[in-house]
Amino acid sequence: FSRRVGGGFGIALGFAHRAIRSLCGAETTAPISGQRALRVEALRATLPFARGFGMEIGITVDAVRAGYRLREYELDLEHRATGRSLAGFLHRGRQLSDFARVYLSRMGRGGRRR
Incomplete structure (x- = not known):
C-alpha cells in the first residue's frame, strides 16, 4: 500500500514480518497486504493455500522456499x-x-533456503 493506515499496535503485522523472515529469510515491506501475483509454476508450488488470514504468509514462505x-x-x-x-x-x-x-x-518442513 502506498499509504500506511494502521488500526492496532502493529503486533499482527510485526509477527507476520518475523514469521516470514524466520521461515524463509525474506524481508517484506507489506507481508499481509492481501495482494499477490504469481506465475503458474509458482502458484502450483504454493498449493494448497493455508486457510484464513494465514494464506498470505503461507504463499510467501512456500514460494520463496521453492526458489521463486x-x-x-x-x-x-x-x-x-x-x-x-x-x-x-x-x-x-x-x-x-x-x-x-x-x-x-511450516516450522518443521522445508527449512530456510537463504
Missing part, C-alpha cells in the same frame, strides 16, 4: 483500517491466530 524470487511493488491502494475498537481487536486477534497456525505448520 519475491518482489514487492507499491500500489496506489488504501486499506480500510478496523481501528482500535473491540471489532478491530477481534479482527486482528483472528489474523494473529491464523498467522501463528501457518508459522507452526
